[in-house]
Amino acid sequence: MYRDCFMLENQIPLWIIRFLIGLKYDKDDEEALFCKFLSFMNFGDDRLTQIPWDNDNGNEPLHLLEAHRTTLLRQEKATEFIGDQPHFLPRILDFRWKSWRHKSSSQSVFKMESRPFYSVTDLKAKGIHFWPSSNCLTDIRFHSYSFYGLLQLPIWFVTNNSMVFFSNMVAFEMSPETDTDCEVISYVNFMKSLVETPRDVKELREKGILFSCLGSDEEVVKMYKQIDTFGVNNCGLFLDVKTRIEEHCSSKAKTWMADLIHTYFRSPWTAIALFAATLLLCLTFLQTYYTIHPVKNN
Numbered sequence: 001m002y003r004d005c006f007m008l009e010n011q012i013p014l015w016i017i018r019f020l021i022g023l024k025y026d027k028d029d030e031e032a033l034f035c036k037f038l039s040f041m042n043f044g045d046d047r048l049t050q051i052p053w054d055n056d057n058g059n060e061p062l063h064l065l066e067a068h069r070t071t072l073l074r075q076e077k078a079t080e081f082i083g084d085q086p087h088f089l090p091r092i093l094d095f096r097w098k099s100w101r102h103k104s105s106s107q108s109v110f111k112m113e114s115r116p117f118y119s120v121t122d123l124k125a126k127g128i129h130f131w132p133s134s135n136c137l138t139d140i141r142f143h144s145y146s147f148y149g150l151l152q153l154p155i156w157f158v159t160n161n162s163m164v165f166f167s168n169m170v171a172f173e174m175s176p177e178t179d180t181d182c183e184v185i186s187y188v189n190f191m192k193s194l195v196e197t198p199r200d201v202k203e204l205r206e207k208g209i210l211f212s213c214l215g216s217d218e219e220v221v222k223m224y225k226q227i228d229t230f231g232v233n234n235c236g237l238f239l240d241v242k243t244r245i246e247e248h249c250s251s252k253a254k255t256w257m258a259d260l261i262h263t264y265f266r267s268p269w270t271a272i273a274l275f276a277a278t279l280l281l282c283l284t285f286l287q288t289y290y291t292i293h294p295v296k297n298n
Contacts, residue, residue: 003161006042007170011063024274038071043135044157065172068165073183096250117242121199123151126249130207137187142241144248151245153194153204154187158212158220166227174222174232182234189233192224 004010021030031051039048052074053059062066120130126149133139133152143150156162169184195201198217204210205217213221248254 002041003164004185005064006165006168009067010172011065014061014063014067017064020279038067042071065187066215067166069169069172071185072135075242083121088185097191109153117190118245119196120194120203121197123194123245123249125228126255128248130209132208138183140187140190140241142244142248144244144251147254149219149245149248149254151241153191153209155208156191156210156212156224160213163223163226170227170229171231174230180233181237183237185229185232186234186237188224188227189229190238192227192229195221195224197221269277 018030018215021033025033035048035051038052039046048071050254052071053061053254086145118126124130128149128151131150132153132155133141135155135157137154139152139154141152143152166184166188167189170188172178173180173182173185195204198221201210201212201217201220210220212225214220
């Protein structure tokens with residue numbers, strides 16, 4: 001039943017579902033019941049207290065799959081971390097502002113999309129830490145500080161139904177009559193670039209970003225790789241985030257400490273070898289110094 005609710009071919013108009021519920025319950029109880037259903041299906045709890053769309057303005061989703069999508073995209077975003085970076089607006093219409101900031105929007109997009117993005121392991125090696133943001137799939141933000149960076153990612157529960165959910169959501173957003181900015185597709189593409197190995201999944205699990213009901217981290221990697229987005233992506237949605245990450249990783253002044261730790265302190269043996277080499281260098285210097293300037297006996 002859970003999987004069937006996400007199948008695009010199984011969708012019926014949402015107003016019919018709500019009409020049938022309304023035959024047994026009054027309007028307030030019907031809305032409360034529907035909120036609990038959406039909350040449990042998407043978050044596993046009852047955090048929703050009201051329907052995440054305005055029925056009075058004709059914004060009700062067409063069917064249940066779109067209702068799930070609206071719920072995941074209209075969740076309250078996390079409190080902004082302290083920083084001097086502007087909060088980006090994840091809409092493709094903001095491309096004019098981005099083109100002014102990055103001098104040439106098309107050049108920035110082509111540059112970012114023409115090469116593979118960093119994985120979680122790669123970003124960690126550059127001193128970038130990970131932190132959960134919220135349950136909103138577009139709530140991805142990055143902050144660059146003096147010697148480290150902070151990437152906030154949406155919380156997601158990976159289950160046996162995640163593959164079905166994302167595949168049907170991709171099909172819905174790619175439908176000809178659907179007016180979306182491909183937010184879910186862009187989120188999937190972003191996560192596919194981050195999650196390449198089980199080590200990437202482990203890092204996100206330990207930070208409370210991914211929660212997996214699957215048997216192993218390898219299955220999570222496999223699940224993301226199997227989601228086909230057919231080359232579709234909203235290049236402008238996370239362009240600002242990717243550009244800041246690229247600028248941070250390209251800055252030697254901000255990543256030298258992380259590179260030092262990753263190269264020489266990733267294991268006890270490399271740390272011991274560095275300490276021994278440093279000690280040997282100091283002893284050699286002292287020996288050379290006292291050879292040139294011997295201590296005079298009074």
